[in-house]
Amino acid sequence: MKDEFEFINRIKPNKTHQPTLIEGIGDDAALIRPESGYDDILCVDTMVENIHFNRKTMTPYQIGYKALAVNMSDIAAMGGQPKFYLVSIAIPNGWTETELDDIYRGMSELAESYEMDLIGGDTVSTSGPLTISVTAHGRVKQDRKLLRRNAKPGDVLFLTGPVGLSAAGLSILLEEAHSDKPIEELTKAHQLPTPQVKAGLLLSESGYRIALNDVSDGLASEAHEIAEASQVHIVIAEDKLPTIEALSFFDKKNVLDWMLNGGEDFQLIGTVSAEHWISLSNLFEKNGQTIHQIGTVSEGPSKVSLNSKNGLMPIDKKGYNHFT
Numbered sequence: 001m002k003d004e005f006e007f008i009n010r011i012k013p014n015k016t017h018q019p020t021l022i023e024g025i026g027d028d029a030a031l032i033r034p035e036s037g038y039d040d041i042l043c044v045d046t047m048v049e050n051i052h053f054n055r056k057t058m059t060p061y062q063i064g065y066k067a068l069a070v071n072m073s074d075i076a077a078m079g080g081q082p083k084f085y086l087v088s089i090a091i092p093n094g095w096t097e098t099e100l101d102d103i104y105r106g107m108s109e110l111a112e113s114y115e116m117d118l119i120g121g122d123t124v125s126t127s128g129p130l131t132i133s134v135t136a137h138g139r140v141k142q143d144r145k146l147l148r149r150n151a152k153p154g155d156v157l158f159l160t161g162p163v164g165l166s167a168a169g170l171s172i173l174l175e176e177a178h179s180d181k182p183i184e185e186l187t188k189a190h191q192l193p194t195p196q197v198k199a200g201l202l203l204s205e206s207g208y209r210i211a212l213n214d215v216s217d218g219l220a221s222e223a224h225e226i227a228e229a230s231q232v233h234i235v236i237a238e239d240k241l242p243t244i245e246a247l248s249f250f251d252k253k254n255v256l257d258w259m260l261n262g263g264e265d266f267q268l269i270g271t272v273s274a275e276h277w278i279s280l281s282n283l284f285e286k287n288g289q290t291i292h293q294i295g296t297v298s299e300g301p302s303k304v305s306l307n308s309k310n311g312l313m314p315i316d317k318k319g320y321n322h323f324t
């Protein structure tokens with residue numbers, strides 16, 4: 001890159017969507033106006049080259065798209081509507097201007113479909129790997145937030161869609177797993193995950209008491225987070241886990257491990273009272289969204305078990321961990 005100022009001018013959006021934006025890119029910081037009746041949601045997730053992606057697994061466009069998608073997923077997991085984002089990027093030598101533009105194109109095309117505005121960020125050089133950190137802002141109606149601590153014994157455990165696809169896709173991209181059958185759905189799930197914003201909004205608008213989490217580290221790990229925050233025992237029924245045909249081309253043991261511990265699927269896992277489950281699933285059907293019951297919630301102590309044909313077995317918080 002010749003000059004970071006020229007770069008910032010290039011990535012600056014030439015139009016914005018959100019009426020609550022007062023000042024976007026260009027001053028010391030962005031200004032947004034709070035909206036009465038809503039709480040603001042703020043989150044940040046970072047992607048680091050060789051940890052979250054490498055040159056073989058993701059194109060620059062996909063890196064940008066996913067860096068924003070994972071943050072929209074956390075907004076969705078709070079039941080929120082995403083509104084704004086900021087991007088901090090540390091760029092090593094060797095990345096071309098075209099590649100950097102492609103990273104931003106990946107973000108802006110995803111942002112555009114949700115009318116999210118880029119309102120700031122930071123651009124630095126680094127002697128380390130490319131690192132991109134996206135801060136997202138969203139809003140949720142006051143008192144409609146969907147917290148991990150909301151689960152209660154007797155609840156239904158649900159999932160918005162199949163998991164394990166991203167881990168399968170990653171294994172294929174890393175050439176650890178192979179199949180002659182069509183597997184594009186798996187690699188795409190890894191590279192261009194869809195944040196479940198519409199599902200999160202439906203869950204929030206339902207008005208029911210809902211515990212919710214997005215599947216970034218793996219189904220088992222996210223279920224543990226709900227179990228710990230709510231002090232409950234979560235039971236996942238193996239035969240109720242939704243799947244897709246492309247996963248059936250792989251060894252069953254691998255598939256179960258991808259499903260439970262793979263992560264990066266960004267589906268939403270949550271709980272709702274048994275009383276409200278049918279009307280919630282009807283609401284999803286009416287709105288063209290999927291939701292599946294995958295288990296139940298019972299009295300603590302907090303733990304997660306898998307109910308399979310071998311009986312009930314406790315499962316560990318074995319998902320992705322950066323330091324083990």
Ligand SMILES: Nc1ncnc2c1ncn2[C@@H]1O[C@H](COP(=O)(O)OP(=O)(O)OP(=O)(O)O)[C@@H](O)[C@H]1O
Nearest residue numbers: 042043044045046070074077213214215216217218
């Ligand atoms: N370095 C940090 N400093 C302050 N708070 C942090 C830090 N890292 C995580 N947190 C906070 O800890 C909580 C859990 O974060 P975590 O990153 O595990 O959630 P997540 O984004 O849902 O998961 P993932 O990062 O796997 O997508 C959040 O409230 C987050 O803001």
Ligand SMILES: Cc1ncc(C[n+]2csc(CCOP(=O)(O)O)c2C)c(N)n1
Nearest residue numbers: 050051052053054216217262263264320
């Ligand atoms: C090249 C390559 N190797 C391994 C992985 C797997 N991986 C990395 S981070 C993560 C969990 C979410 O991270 P975080 O907790 O930081 O949100 C997973 C499953 C990958 N994506 N790319």
Ligand SMILES: [Mg+2]
Nearest residue numbers: 044045046074
């Ligand atoms: Mg995080």
Ligand SMILES: [Mg+2]
Nearest residue numbers: 074077214216
């Ligand atoms: Mg999350």
Ligand SMILES: [Mg+2]
Nearest residue numbers: 045070074216
């Ligand atoms: Mg996250």
